Structure formats: structure tokens, C-alpha cells
Amino acid sequence: MQAQLETLSGLERRLNIVLPMADIDAQVVERLKRVARTAKIQGFRPGKAPIKIVEQSYGAQVREEVLGEQVQQNFYRAVAEQKLRVAGYPRFESVSNEDNADLFKFAATFEVYPEVKVGELAGKEIEKPVTPVTDAEVDKTIDILRKQRTRFTRVERAAADGDRVIIDFKGTVDGVAFEGGSAENFPFVIGQGQMLADFENGVKGMKEDESRDVNVSFPAEYHSKELAGKDAVFTITVKNVAEAQLPEVDAEFAKQLGIEDGDVEKMRAEIRKNIEREVKRRLSARTKENVMQALLDVTEIDLPKALVELEVGRLMDQARRDLEARGIKAKDMPLPAELFAKQAERRVALGLILAEVVKANELDAKPEQIEAMIKEFAESYEQPEDVLKWYYESPDRLEGPTSMVLEDNVVQFVLGKAKVSEKDLPFEELMGNQA
Missing domain, CATH: 3.10.50.40 (Chitinase A; domain 3)
Structure with missing residues (x-):
């Protein structure tokens, strides 16, 4: 195999690969011999047809299969030798070879992952919202619960x-x-x-x-x-x-909210705990969003078009599923790709930046962090131990908590580098329509 790498523009590359046709012909012959053992050809018992007859029936198909396999195998071999990180899927095309029939030539056009250099965070200001939970917030939540009943x-x-x-x-x-x-x-x-x-x-x-x-x-x-x-x-x-x-705030009301002995103070304590958990979650989400924006602001990055297109496709699929879940036939709703372009670009950029920050600063999720995250999820369920068991029954189920821990690690790392300013955020604004 001979491979020559070209830089077309930006992240786009092309590999020109040359293979000896003799190697391909030999593999075609070997594959045809295997096919001949079980081939059913009219006039011959299975496995008894001459190889020439088998070639007439299966030769074109077998050659196409062998060429496809050789293109794939030699492309990824060349990629490994050149130490390239391919982004998305390559586009293959055969190259005219009239001057030398002993060689098979093809080209693969693709994009590579960009080199990511995260910008300086020390002077970057990041806002961290703060929302205290007081008796007033507990009272407001109790009023909402009363109205619901x-x-x-x-x-x-x-x-x-x-x-x-x-x-x-x-x-x-x-x-x-x-x-x-x-x-x-x-x-x-x-x-x-x-x-x-x-x-x-x-x-x-x-x-x-x-x-x-x-x-x-x-x-x-x-x-x-x-x-x-x-x-x-x-x-x-x-x-x-x-x-x-509206129901009175009494023992009966407390029992309706799951306090078996009807103790109103226990009910208030449980409500406060739930509010604090939700407030923490929402504040963390807002802080995380501010951190992600800071990383985008300080980092210049070229985005592989292939990755953006793949992300646009995922976002469109998700939008269609959401529409179907609402009883709307997605096929009746036009979803232009450009509607998702900006979001896709942002998500791809953040994915590349976060991966670099994690790698460069050894921020991988530790097992104890993942377990702590799952236990926090489980607190809001009646049987927390069942939730914990469910996550650990399958490695695939740990992907979500692991990803969240990674993001949290990045957030804490960035906050430790940047200039952080706390800002009071009213409870009603944080909770939106739920307050």
C-alpha cells in the first residue's frame, strides 16, 4: 500500500491510496473458491460447479465486496500510520488508472479533529447565582401545594x-x-x-x-x-x-403529602429539603451554563462540518420524537436543518473543548464521584437503594451520571481559575412558573 496525504483546506484532508491489483485479484479468487463450496448453480450439485462457472455468476459481486473491504481496511491503516483523528465519515472515490492496470487507486476525503487550545481563564468573569431558601420560600411552596388540592x-x-x-x-x-x-x-x-x-x-x-x-x-x-x-x-x-x-395546613394535609404521623413541622422540614435540592440543581445548571459560555468565549476553535451535520441530524431526530410525544405528526411539520445549526455548532464546540479540558487536567470521573451523583438522584425516590441498584446493574446506565460528573469537574476547575462573582437571584425568577 502507498498512501499520500493532502491538506485541502482547514480541517479537510485527502488520502490518495494505491494498492497492487494482484493482491485484490488473489483475494477475489480465494473468496470465489469459498463461495464455490456451497454455491447453488443450475445443472450442478452444490459445491460441484467449476470455478469459471461460479465466477460468471458471482464474480462481480465478490469483486465488489473485496474492493469495499480493501478500501476500508487500507484507509484506516493509512490513518493509523499518519496518526490522524478522523471526524465524521470519509467520502471514498475511485481514481482513474488507465495508465497502469496493475494498480488500484482510490481517494478518501475527510475532516480531522481540530487542535483545541483553551484560552486564558484567569481574567474571565463568571457569574455564580445564589438563592437562599428561607421560611418564605417554604410558605410559598405550601401555598402552591394547597392550590393543587x-x-x-x-x-x-x-x-x-x-x-x-x-x-x-x-x-x-x-x-x-x-x-x-x-x-x-x-x-x-x-x-x-x-x-x-x-x-x-x-x-x-x-x-x-x-x-x-x-x-x-x-x-x-x-x-x-x-x-x-x-x-x-x-x-x-x-x-x-x-x-x-383550599385545604388547611394541618395534620390531614401533612398526611396527604406523605407524612404518616401528620406532623406539620416534619412536613415543613421535608418541603424545605426538597426545595433546597431543587434550588441547588437549578443554580448548578445556571452556573454550568455560565462556565460553558466562558469556555466558548476564550477558545477559538475550527469545527469539523461533518460533526456539526451529525449533531444537526440528532437534534432533528429529537425534535421529531418530541413532536410525536405531543401527538403531532412530525412528517407534517417542516424542520429545516438551519434551525438547528447554531445549537449544533455550540454543542460540538463544547464537546471538543470539554474533552480537552478533562484530558489536559486529569478531570476524569472517579468511581466515588459517580456513586455520590447517583445517590443524590436517588434521594427523591421512596426506595433510594433500588435506584442505586438499577444504575449499577448495567454499565450503560452509568454513562449519564459519569457525563454529569465530568461536567461538574470541569465547572469546578474553571471556577477555580476564573474571577467568580456571586449574584443574588430571586427565588421566583429561579423557579419560573413553579414559584
Whole structure:
């Protein structure tokens, strides 16, 4: 084998490889002899057909197989000799060889992994958010838990904010009923934004068995193009008005949350523990994101197009699965590759940078770190020991925790190098819609 390496541009390379045709012919003959032992050819018993007859039937297929194997084997042999790290998949093509039939020539075009040099972190400022958990956060969480267990009791007064109403309604535009504009025994809670503001305001003040016509203006940006910007009239009949009743914070409430003896203080302590665990997780995620951005900011890196394309494909597949999980047929949703390009580039860049940081600073995940990570996962389950056992039943299941430990190791390493500033982050902002 002869191999010549060319640098085309940036990370792109081409290997021109030459093989003796005699070696290939010899392998073809040897392969045909093996085929002949079991070949079923009309007019001959299995394994008794002359090699020339076997070649007529199987020669082209066997030669193609041998050439494919030789291309693969000799490419990776040349790659190893040249000490190249191939990124993605190579593109093979045969090279015209009319001048010498004794040689087989082919070329492989591919990209190599870039050399990664992480920039200087000492002067880089990284923000580390801090969110204390106090009694106020425990109280807010208890309020959320109470609202999740709201019961509604029928009342005879007029409907107001916070009440659940059950209604019949029929809507028309210019006197014509429209699709989706009518329903019977439809429940909703006033003030939660489930219905348009005009509709909700029209229901307020109505009592059970009362009917009225309510004028509703659909906003110009309404999701239904047929209704956007139009005025409608809804005939509404209230069939039930119910007042919200939140449970008291007592022993019964504590038992509902899993405190067997109903001790309210135990319940508060358990809730605080859960909040602290979630706050820690979210703060860690934000800090990690800031660290990753810092690494991207200080490191210039050429990205192999092949790796970015592979990552785009993975992101598109994930998006389709997410759509399918929501009941949306992914084939009906166009997913242009360019929508995922920036995210793919970021993920590929971070993958290369993190690998270099881990390698250069010996930040590999230690067994005790992986075990500690799994135990932390398991704390939120009723049977933590079962969770721990499940992870260790298969090495593949340890890949997730191992990856997370590696990232945490990188985060701690970078924070130790950079200029870190703590910043108070309000609990509501950290928790988002859950607060």
C-alpha cells in the first residue's frame, strides 16, 4: 500500500491510496473458491460447479465486496500510520488508472479533529447565582401545594374571580356559527386566562341558570386565522358556580403529602429539603451554563462540518420524537436543518473543548464521584437503594451520571481559575412558573 496525504483546506484532508491489483485479484479468487463450496448453480450439485462457472455468476459481486473491504481496511491503516483523528465519515472515490492496470487507486476525503487550545481563564468573569431558601420560600411552596388540592363548592351568588363555572356557550360571527365556538358543560376558572378577557368579563357577575349574550373581540394575532381580528357574540348560560376552598395546613394535609404521623413541622422540614435540592440543581445548571459560555468565549476553535451535520441530524431526530410525544405528526411539520445549526455548532464546540479540558487536567470521573451523583438522584425516590441498584446493574446506565460528573469537574476547575462573582437571584425568577 502507498498512501499520500493532502491538506485541502482547514480541517479537510485527502488520502490518495494505491494498492497492487494482484493482491485484490488473489483475494477475489480465494473468496470465489469459498463461495464455490456451497454455491447453488443450475445443472450442478452444490459445491460441484467449476470455478469459471461460479465466477460468471458471482464474480462481480465478490469483486465488489473485496474492493469495499480493501478500501476500508487500507484507509484506516493509512490513518493509523499518519496518526490522524478522523471526524465524521470519509467520502471514498475511485481514481482513474488507465495508465497502469496493475494498480488500484482510490481517494478518501475527510475532516480531522481540530487542535483545541483553551484560552486564558484567569481574567474571565463568571457569574455564580445564589438563592437562599428561607421560611418564605417554604410558605410559598405550601401555598402552591394547597392550590393543587383546591376543592370547589357550589355557591348561589354571582361568579367572581377565582370561581369555577360550568357553562354552555355558542358563538357566532356575523350571525354564523363557527367551528370550535360552542360547547356544553364546559368548566373553567375565572381569572386564570383560560378564556379571552372579554369572555371572562362577560361571565363575571352571572349566577346559576342565568343567560346572556357577550360580545368578544378576537385579537389580531389570534391563532385561528379565520377568527383573528373579528368580533363574535357568545350566548352563555351558567349552569354552576363553585367557590374555591383550599385545604388547611394541618395534620390531614401533612398526611396527604406523605407524612404518616401528620406532623406539620416534619412536613415543613421535608418541603424545605426538597426545595433546597431543587434550588441547588437549578443554580448548578445556571452556573454550568455560565462556565460553558466562558469556555466558548476564550477558545477559538475550527469545527469539523461533518460533526456539526451529525449533531444537526440528532437534534432533528429529537425534535421529531418530541413532536410525536405531543401527538403531532412530525412528517407534517417542516424542520429545516438551519434551525438547528447554531445549537449544533455550540454543542460540538463544547464537546471538543470539554474533552480537552478533562484530558489536559486529569478531570476524569472517579468511581466515588459517580456513586455520590447517583445517590443524590436517588434521594427523591421512596426506595433510594433500588435506584442505586438499577444504575449499577448495567454499565450503560452509568454513562449519564459519569457525563454529569465530568461536567461538574470541569465547572469546578474553571471556577477555580476564573474571577467568580456571586449574584443574588430571586427565588421566583429561579423557579419560573413553579414559584
